Amino acid sequence: xxxxxxxxxxxxxxxxxxxxxxxxxxxxxxxxxxxxxxxxxxxxxxxxxxxxxxxxxxxxxxxxxxxxxxxxxxxxxxxxxxxxxxxxxxxxxxxxxxxxxxxxxxxxxxxxxxxxxxxxxxxxxxxxxxxxxxxxxxxxxxxxxxxxxxxxxxxxxxxxxxxxxxxxxxxxxxxxxxxxxxxxxxxxxxxxxxxxxxxxxxxxxxxxxxxxxxxxxxxxxxxxxxxxxxxxxxxxxxxxxxxxxxxxxxxxxxxxxxxxxxxxxxxxxxxxxxxxxxxxxxxxxxxxxxxxxxxxxxxxxxxxxxxxxxxxxxxxxxxxxxxxxxxxxxxxxxxxxxx
Amino acid sequence: xxxxxxxxxxxxxxxxxxxxxxxxxxxxxxxxxxxxxxxxxxxxxxxxxxxxxxxxxxxxxxxxxxxxxxxxxxxxxxxxxxxxxxxxxxxxxxxxxxxxxxxxxxxxxxxxxxxxxxxxxxxxxxxxxxxxxxxxxxxxxxxxxxxxxxxxxxxxxxxxxxxxxxxxxxxxxxxxxxxxxxxxxxxxxxxxxxxxxxxxxxxxxxxxxxxxxxxxxxxxxxxxxxxxxxxxxxxxxxxxxxxxxxxxxxxxxxxxxxxxxxxxxxxxxxxxxxxxxxxxxxxxxxxxxxxxxxxxxxxxxxxxxxxxxxxxxxxxxxxxxxxxxxxxxxxxxxxxxxxxxxxxxxxxxxxxxxxxxxxxxxxxxxxxxxxxxxxxxxxxxxxxxxxxxxxxxxxxxxxxxxxx
Numbered sequence: 001x002x003x004x005x006x007x008x009x010x011x012x013x014x015x016x017x018x019x020x021x022x023x024x025x026x027x028x029x030x031x032x033x034x035x036x037x038x039x040x041x042x043x044x045x046x047x048x049x050x051x052x053x054x055x056x057x058x059x060x061x062x063x064x065x066x067x068x069x070x071x072x073x074x075x076x077x078x079x080x081x082x083x084x085x086x087x088x089x090x091x092x093x094x095x096x097x098x099x100x101x102x103x104x105x106x107x108x109x110x111x112x113x114x115x116x117x118x119x120x121x122x123x124x125x126x127x128x129x130x131x132x133x134x135x136x137x138x139x140x141x142x143x144x145x146x147x148x149x150x151x152x153x154x155x156x157x158x159x160x161x162x163x164x165x166x167x168x169x170x171x172x173x174x175x176x177x178x179x180x181x182x183x184x185x186x187x188x189x190x191x192x193x194x195x196x197x198x199x200x201x202x203x204x205x206x207x208x209x210x211x212x213x214x215x216x217x218x219x220x221x222x223x224x225x226x227x228x229x230x231x232x233x234x235x236x237x238x239x240x241x242x243x244x245x246x247x248x249x250x251x252x253x254x255x256x257x258x259x260x261x262x263x264x265x266x267x268x269x270x271x272x273x274x275x276x277x278x279x280x281x282x283x284x285x286x287x288x289x290x291x292x293x294x295x296x297x298x299x300x301x302x303x304x305x306x307x308x309x310x311x312x313x314x315x316x317x318x319x320x321x322x323x324x325x326x327x328x329x330x331x332x333x334x335x336x337x338x339x
Numbered sequence: 340x341x342x343x344x345x346x347x348x349x350x351x352x353x354x355x356x357x358x359x360x361x362x363x364x365x366x367x368x369x370x371x372x373x374x375x376x377x378x379x380x381x382x383x384x385x386x387x388x389x390x391x392x393x394x395x396x397x398x399x400x401x402x403x404x405x406x407x408x409x410x411x412x413x414x415x416x417x418x419x420x421x422x423x424x425x426x427x428x429x430x431x432x433x434x435x436x437x438x439x440x441x442x443x444x445x446x447x448x449x450x451x452x453x454x455x456x457x458x459x460x461x462x463x464x465x466x467x468x469x470x471x472x473x474x475x476x477x478x479x480x481x482x483x484x485x486x487x488x489x490x491x492x493x494x495x496x497x498x499x500x501x502x503x504x505x506x507x508x509x510x511x512x513x514x515x516x517x518x519x520x521x522x523x524x525x526x527x528x529x530x531x532x533x534x535x536x537x538x539x540x541x542x543x544x545x546x547x548x549x550x551x552x553x554x555x556x557x558x559x560x561x562x563x564x565x566x567x568x569x570x571x572x573x574x575x576x577x578x579x580x581x582x583x584x585x586x587x588x589x590x591x592x593x594x595x596x597x598x599x600x601x602x603x604x605x606x607x608x609x610x611x612x613x614x615x616x617x618x619x620x621x622x623x624x625x626x627x628x629x630x631x632x633x634x635x636x637x638x639x640x641x642x643x644x645x646x647x648x649x650x651x652x653x654x655x656x657x658x659x660x661x662x663x664x665x666x667x668x669x670x671x672x673x674x675x676x677x678x679x680x681x682x683x684x685x686x687x688x689x690x691x692x693x694x695x696x697x698x699x700x701x702x703x704x705x706x707x708x709x710x711x712x713x714x715x716x717x718x719x720x721x722x723x724x725x726x727x728x729x730x731x732x733x734x735x736x737x738x739x740x741x742x743x
Contacts, residue, residue, distance in 0.1 A: 147383035150404065150434070168435050172386050173408035173443070183443070183466055245568060248443075251465065251495045251519050253567040265566050265639050272636065273594050274567060277459065277489020277512050280594035296594065306406070307458035307488050312437040 024054050026078050031100055031122055040118060040133040040142035045078065045102055049140040051115050057102065058201035063194050064219040064233040067319040068105060069167055070157045074115070075189070076102035077197070079205040087211035090259075091192040099123040101187055107155035114139045116151055117169045121179065121187055128185040130175030146172045158321070165316040174313045181246045188241040191216075193258065194233075216258065219325060231329035232262055234322055238311065251275065254286060268297055270336060276300075278307045290335035292327040301326065365391030372399035372426070378407075385409045385416070393417055396426035396452055403428055406436025406457075412444040418452025421476035421506065426452040438463040438493070439477075442470060448741050450474050456481075461510070463493040469735060470494055471501045473742045479509030483532050483590045490516040491533065494523075496569070499734055503527055503742050511590055512597050513538035514555070517545065519569035524732050525550060534591040535560045535600065536582075541567050545575045546732040556589045557597070557604035558582040558624070563611050564596060565634070565643035572611040574729050577619065582606060583658070584623040589665075601626045601665035610634040612648035615729055621682065622658025626665050628697075629655075633688035633707045645707055646689035651725045653694040657682045661700075672700075672716045681718060693721040 027044040030037060037043065046053050053059070057076040065073065079085055080098035088094055095101075100122050106115040115135055122129045133142035134149060148171030154164045170177075179185045189195070193216040202209035217225025219234040235243075236258040242249040243256040252274050255266045265271050268286035273279065273296065281299035288294045300310040301323045309315060368384045370377070381401070384394045390413040398419035407428075409416065418426025430439045439457035442449070442464040453476040454461045461477035464470045477491035491507035494500045495518040502525045507514035514533035517523050523545035529552075530536030536552035538560040539545045552558035559582060563572035582605045591598040600607060603625030608614050609632050621628035629652055634645035660682035664673055673680050681698025685691060687705045699721050702714040 146386045147379045148405070149379060166434060168405070171382055171408070173382075173410045173441075174436075176410060176443075177408075177441075248465070250568060270639075271566060272564075272596070274564065275489065275493075275495070275512075275516075275518065276595065278486065278592050279489075280592050282593035284594045305458060306433050306435050306437065307486075312459075313435070316435070 023056065025056055026054065026100065028080055028098060031078075031080075032098055032124060034124070036129075036131060036144060036146070038144050040120075040144075043100070043120070045076070045100065045120075051104065051118075051135065051139065053102070058197055058205060060190070060195060060197045060201075062189055062237070063196065063214050063216045063224070064230075064237045066189065066237050066314075067322055068314055069153075069165060069317045070107065070155060070163070070319075071105040071116075071167075072108055072113075074104045074106075076100075076104075077190070077201070077205065078102070084207040085205055086207045087192045093187070093190045093192060093195065095123050095187065095190075097123050097125055101190065103189075107153060110153050110155045111139075115142075116153060116167065117145075118142050119170075119175065121175075121185075128179070128187070130172060130179055130185055132169055132172065132175065134169055145169055148172075148174060157317070163317055167316060168314065170313055177248045177313055178241045178311075180241075180248055181244075189237075194237065220321065227325065227329050227332060228262070231326050232258060234325060238322065242311070268295075269333075278305075279310070281308070287330055287333075288336070289333035290331060292330040295330050298323060298327055298330065364389070365393075367393040367395050369395040369397065371397040372401045373397070377401055378403045378405055382407055385411070385414075388414045390414065396428075398424060398426055400427045400429050402432060403430050403439070404432050404434045406430075406433065406438055406441060406459075408436075408441040408443070409447060410443045413446040414444070415448040415450070416440075416452070417448075417450050420451050421453045421474055428452060428454045430455060430457040433458045438488075441465070442467045445469055446737075447471070448473070450741075452476075453478065455479070457488045459488045460490040460493045461488060461507070463490070463495070464497060464500075465494075466496045467494065468497050469499040469738055470497060471503070471738050471741050472505055473501075473503045474505065476506040477510075477514075478507065479511075482509055483511075483534075483587050484509070485511055485590050485592055487511040487590075489513075489595075491530075492516070493518070495519050498522055499738060500524070501734055501738050501742070505529075506531075507536075508532050510534065511592065512595055513560070516540065517542055519567060522732055522734065524548075524734060529553075530555060530558075532587055534587075534589055534597045536585070538562060538597070539572070539575050540564065541570050541572050543572065543574055544732055547575070547577045548579045551581045552605075553581070553583050553585065554587050555585045556587050556591075556602050557600040557607050558585040559606045560597070560600070561606070561608045561611050561614050562596065563609065563634070563644070565638040565640035565645075570640075570642070571644060573613045575611060575613070576615045576617075576729055576731065577606055578615070578617045580619045582619055582621050582624065582628070586623070586625055586663075601669070603627070603663055603665050604630055605660070606630070607632070608647050608650055610643075610645050610647060611650075612644070613651075613726065613729060614647070614649075615651045615653075617651070617653045617655060619655045620658075621655055621660060624660045624682075625663030626661065626669065627680070627684035628657050628660040628682040630684040630686075631689070631691045632684075632686040635686075635707050635711075647691060648689045649726050650689070650691035651694070652683065652691065652721075653725070655695060655697075657695075657697050667711055668714060672714075676700075676716075680716070685719070685721070691721055692723045692725045694723070694725060 489512035514530035661680035
């Protein structure tokens with residue numbers, strides 16, 4: 001009903017005498033409201049009874065994406081009419097209230113490529129809200145799952161290996177574990193250095209579209225950067241949302257942002273375990289230069305044991321290709337002289 | 340004005356005012372262990388709870404596959420008890436999350452439940468000010484194993500922490516670990532068969548008292564480590580504890596700092612200042628009742644202070660100690676000294692005052708770069724004038740009221 005009313009209102013706004021076909025738009029009242037709707041369709045971000053997004057939403061990509069169990073991720077951005085996002089001096093993007101960031105997760109060879117879940121990051125007047133929705137069996141709508149859920153999925157990774165996992169849809173708190181800066185939720189994917197928006201949307205959504213300079217390398221494209229540069233891009237995107245001084249892993253003292261000193265002990269080089277427990281794997285250092293087999297950063301990336309594995313959330317599969325890149329990076333470092 | 344500077348009567352009236360200010364809708368959300376999808380239902384309750392609410396755990400064993408988390412302020416998580424008939428959160432089949440329960444909000448009260456066999460840490464609270472852990476049990480039920488999780492009870496980056504009447508067993512790092520926090524009390528608790536029973540690390544203002552630390556590798560540790568956001572640990576009082584028979588062989592995964600703790604350690608102070616150890620009962624700690632040492636690893640952090648300073652030891656009761664020193668060269672030293680080394684062990688760095696009639700052995704390694712093999716052990720007298728006594732820790736009255 002609400003959607004019909006919105007469409008009607010839109011139609012009435014059109015010049016009289018012209019037959020206007022209302023363009024379906026997201027339900028801004030729901031976006032801006034205080035409710036946590038039980039159904040994804042209430043936001044009207046997708047075509048009715050489908051996972052096909054409205055054309056008004058901007059599809060965006062990232063040079064280097066977060067690994068999520070080899071899921072294909074479809075990312076969308078909605079900035080309400082009349083408002084603009086802007087790029088801050090440090091490259092973070094400031095989105096206006098009313099913005100919705102949408103990310104759908106699926107596998108091309110699972111359930112006909114239909115998404116399993118769609119996560120929303122909604123910028124409301126009192127801050128960002130993260131909501132996970134799991135798609136219903138009929139694929140027509142998705143249902144809020146604030147407590148998350150494990151969903152059995154099967155797929156093949158790029159090397160042809162078959163995986164059957166209990167994929168973890170994160171709960172609302174787990175969303176915040178990653179999307180947290182000093183305890184407040186914020187987006188983590190869209191940063192000017194890593195964010196690619198089609199030009200027509202860039203000029204429509206941004207006050208300063210020229211500031212969107214995706215200079216960060218593609219982790220898997222050797223033409224885009226050296227091994228070290230691509231490894232640092234990978235660490236920034238996959239680890240630094242927690243591993244920064246205001247993130248969930250602040251107490252570890254391991255800081256892996258693109259802007260951190262990659263030679264410093266706080267980047268892991270020669271850094272002893274702090275609260276790693278079994279995560280140390282009996283090794284002395286997070287990164288032992290020249291020796292990936294004795295670098296527990298690698299050990300944790302290659303583990304699936306919850307007491308060892310990193311990241312702690314959002315991974316039920318080892319990202320072999322990512323680990324291989326970091327192995328190569330560490331192997332190519334000059335060995336420390338005291339070894 | 341800090342809360343604990345307020346006179347007690349004022350505190351009480353303030354506490355009453357706070358109670359009155361709690362939302363009128365404060366409610367109890369009860370969750371049953373036998374409900375289908377108990378894991379999801381419990382997590383949902385922890386998410387949908389509002390400030391002032393109680394999430395009540397039913398009695399019985401909860402088979403949980405995923406870690407739980409709480410991010411709502413001023414919520415109580417209460418079970419039907421921490422014993423066999425109580426509310427037992429069993430994580431033997433855990434598939435995800437780095438801990439059993441993660442708390443990231445302020446003013447949370449955890450009481451009367453047990454957390455068993457988590458793959459990583461037991462209960463972690465991060466940036467959770469004024470948290471109270473009370474009558475909680477965290478246990479790895481197969482006893483000491485390297486595959487057990489690291490920390491049992493693990494508050495970090497928090498101000499005002501109360502750990503009261505908890506029981507922790509089997510942690511492969513520290514049973515009760517308080518890190519990078521301020522204003523801490525750990526009392527009336529039992530830590531058994533952990534690598535470190537109780538550990539206060541990179542923290543300021545802590546009272547550790549009336550605890551039992553037994554059959555750990557090391558009973559009570561007060562540490563400071565480099566390259567962490569908060570360091571310079573100081574003002575820690577360890578008193579009225581029963582620290583005996585900490586004899587479990589070290590089972591920490593190598594690389595972790597506690598993997599270097601010799602079995603048979605009672606209290607170990609490393610690189611901290613203004614630590615007072617008094618009125619404790621020590622017995623049957625084979626390496627030493629009290630060790631005072633510097634941080635002897637390489638580090639690059641220019642701000643780090645690696646020496647123990649202003650350490651005060653007084654008025655403890657010392658039973659048998661030093662009969663099986665489990666550090667390199669220890670056995671030879673014991674033999675040379677007539678079968679055992681003195682109950683107090685000092686590496687010779689920094690400064691300490693020992694004002695009690697008990698033997699002290701220095702390794703005479705005043706330079707941190709000297710290898711342990713260069714030790715020249717000798718008995719020393721560290722009697723002297725102690726710095727002014729620490730004032731002790733007071734917590735906000737509203738926290739104390741929760742456990743009365």
